Amino acid sequence: MNKKVIVIGAGFAGLSSAACLAKDGYDVTILEKNESVGGRARQFKAAGFTFDMGPSWYWMPDVFENFYNKFGYTTSDLYDLQRLDPAYKVHFGENDHVDIPANFDELVDLFESIEQGSGQNLKKFLDQAEYKYQVGINDLVYKPSKSLTEFFDWRIVSGVFKMDLFKSISSEIRKLFKNPKLIELLEFPVLFLGAKPQNTPALYSLMNYADLKLGTWYPKGGMHKIVEAMEKIAREQGVKIETGVEIDRFEYNNGTITSAISGSDRYDADAFVGAGDYHHIEQKLVDKKYRNYSEDYWDKRTMAPSSLLFYIGVDKKLKNLNHHNLFFDEDFTVHAQEIYDDPKWPSKPLFYVCAPSITDETVAPKGKENLFILIPTAPDLEDTEEMRERYYKIVMDRLEKLTKQKIDESVVYKKSYAHKDFKNDYHAFKGNAYGLANTLKQTAILKPSMHSKKLKNLLFTGQLTVPGPGVPPSLISGQVVAKEVAKSLKQ
Numbered sequence: 001m002n003k004k005v006i007v008i009g010a011g012f013a014g015l016s017s018a019a020c021l022a023k024d025g026y027d028v029t030i031l032e033k034n035e036s037v038g039g040r041a042r043q044f045k046a047a048g049f050t051f052d053m054g055p056s057w058y059w060m061p062d063v064f065e066n067f068y069n070k071f072g073y074t075t076s077d078l079y080d081l082q083r084l085d086p087a088y089k090v091h092f093g094e095n096d097h098v099d100i101p102a103n104f105d106e107l108v109d110l111f112e113s114i115e116q117g118s119g120q121n122l123k124k125f126l127d128q129a130e131y132k133y134q135v136g137i138n139d140l141v142y143k144p145s146k147s148l149t150e151f152f153d154w155r156i157v158s159g160v161f162k163m164d165l166f167k168s169i170s171s172e173i174r175k176l177f178k179n180p181k182l183i184e185l186l187e188f189p190v191l192f193l194g195a196k197p198q199n200t201p202a203l204y205s206l207m208n209y210a211d212l213k214l215g216t217w218y219p220k221g222g223m224h225k226i227v228e229a230m231e232k233i234a235r236e237q238g239v240k241i242e243t244g245v246e247i248d249r250f251e252y253n254n255g256t257i258t259s260a261i262s263g264s265d266r267y268d269a270d271a272f273v274g275a276g277d278y279h280h281i282e283q284k285l286v287d288k289k290y291r292n293y294s295e296d297y298w299d300k301r302t303m304a305p306s307s308l309l310f311y312i313g314v315d316k317k318l319k320n321l322n323h324h325n326l327f328f329d330e331d332f333t334v335h336a337q338e339i340y341d342d343p344k345w346p347s348k349p350l351f352y353v354c355a356p357s358i359t360d361e362t363v364a365p366k367g368k369e370n371l372f373i374l375i376p377t378a379p380d381l382e383d384t385e386e387m388r389e390r391y392y393k394i395v396m397d398r399l400e401k402l403t404k405q406k407i408d409e410s411v412v413y414k415k416s417y418a419h420k421d422f423k424n425d426y427h428a429f430k431g432n433a434y435g436l437a438n439t440l441k442q443t444a445i446l447k448p449s450m451h452s453k454k455l456k457n458l459l460f461t462g463q464l465t466v467p468g469p470g471v472p473p474s475l476i477s478g479q480v481v482a483k484e485v486a487k488s489l490k491q
């Protein structure tokens with residue numbers, strides 16, 4: 001009889017861990033509270049439009065490719081992946097925007113046209129970032145971070161200073177670049193990591209390498225193609241997936257979990273993987289005496305931001321927009337302060353618009369545009385319909401002004417999504433969107449542990465544990481936890 005593993009949650013981390021465990025011969029079942037899989041990357045269709053609900057940036061294609069290779073696939077067997085060129089557009093103000101080209105020589109020229117000498121500095125900066133990416137993404141992030149000794153490897157120890165763990169990315173960027181636009185461009189990828197550039201180790205310039213060298217990609221049909229590919233792989237490996245099953249608690253025997261309970265249903269297994277939000281699984285499902293952390297510990301964590309999102313269908317084609325558009329026409333520092341230092345609804349928010357129908361005719365009816373608007377906000381804010389509407393108006397006015405066209409009058413579909421929805425749909429702690437921020441004090445062994453310290457057969461995966469938030473890290477987190485589960489079942 002194969003040993004049984006229950007995975008709670010069918011986001012990227014849950015699907016990834018389940019597929020790896022099933023490949024290793026375990027009898028794996030995923031239990032997912034929502035009616036469809038994908039977690040924060042679910043998709044919905046309305047009024048002829050197809051909306052990706054969460055992630056829209058496809059970075060680090062090598063991480064996806066490595067995952068698929070394990071199961072005998074290459075990315076092109078699963079979906080049609082295109083590199084976007086330009087990668088994205090940044091609006092700095094009226095009549096003031098730049099397109100980020102995919103070609104690196106053109107990018108160097110663009111930097112040079114904004115600040116003399118910055119082209120050479122960009123090359124220098126990205127050479128260092130490449131080293132961090134090679135060591136970081138190919139090595140460090142695949143460690144379970146149980147103890148510091150995992151990192152006592154010659155490449156890491158000898159390169160520790162080159163990894164720039166103890167400098168902030170903000171200061172490193174400012175040493176090489178003076179122009180505020182270039183600084184914003186290079187600091188923007190850090191927003192994916194959920195912390196202010198001043199509090200993010202310069203190690204994470206590896207994100208700049210991912211952005212500017214490896215490129216921005218898009219799977220035709222939308223980001224949900226990744227979910228579909230992973231679900232297909234998991235099922236082919238024999239994973240059973242039950243949706244609409246919410247786990248409420250566990251039963252225990254002698255320092256182990258025996259069953260996960262959903263209402264009157266019981267799911268017995270030899271090991272359990274918590275692939276839903278870590279805080280929810282351990283604070284709400286695990287008995288107090290078996291928890292790793294206290295509510296106070298969680299309260300002191302720096303959470304990554306939440307977001308106010310709008311999914312919008314427009315009854316005409318729009319101009320002056322790319323697939324990805326960043327609106328940096330207000331002060332980045334003030335908005336960051338209102339997310340992290342003095343949490344409140346932002347006074348003048350920066351925002352992001354994804355218009356996938358610019359490159360993909362399958363996500364909107366002919367002649368119409370599909371828009372996804374994201375405003376990063378502090379977690380744990382009071383989220384009301386009035387507030388959402390107020391921000392819709394602010395952002396729509398700016399979008400119309402900066403892209404020089406009427407949009408609102410042609411909106412035929414509109415749905416908002418924010419803190420309350422993150423809590424209801426995913427049990428997100430404080431309504432976070434992207435999990436736990438990657439600050440120095442929340443990196444590697446300082447993140448909430450993958451292992452339960454008190455229950456031998458409970459492990460955690462996903463964006464609140466190692467390696468951190470984002471689609472590629474969640475995919476990696478699932479692969480790492482699968483190995484840890486296998487080790488614990490062999491003991």
Ligand SMILES: Cc1cc2nc3c(=O)[nH]c(=O)nc-3n(C[C@H](O)[C@H](O)[C@H](O)COP(=O)(O)OP(=O)(O)OC[C@H]3O[C@@H](n4cnc5c(N)ncnc54)[C@H](O)[C@@H]3O)c2cc1C
Nearest residue numbers: 009011012013033039040055056057247276462463470471
């Ligand atoms: C708006 C938004 C934009 C983003 N943009 C990007 C981007 O462009 N690029 C990028 O790389 N990343 C992006 N991210 C981050 C990325 O989407 C996440 O880091 C990743 O999807 C998290 O995956 P996960 O498996 O850890 O968690 P989740 O996706 O949250 O999956 C956890 C699953 O567990 C289920 N669950 C929870 N509790 C229970 C329970 N008790 N019983 C059963 N099931 C349960 C939940 O329903 C959920 O399906 C974005 C995220 C958001 C929200």
